[in-house]
């Protein structure tokens with residue numbers, strides 16, 4: 001049984017949780033991505049959260 005982790009990417013401006021995806025547990029490091037936030041109406045920095 002492969003272990004999978006659900007990653008939630010939240011906007012660092014409004015804290016809205018915009019993106020969810022799965023990844024294997026082997027991958028490490030916090031993700032920091034520029035993504036479009038519907039709430040802000042623009043591209044903002046998104047952080048991995050739980």
Ligand SMILES: [Zn+2]
Pocket residue numbers: 011012013014015016037038039040041044
């Ligand atoms: Zn936002």
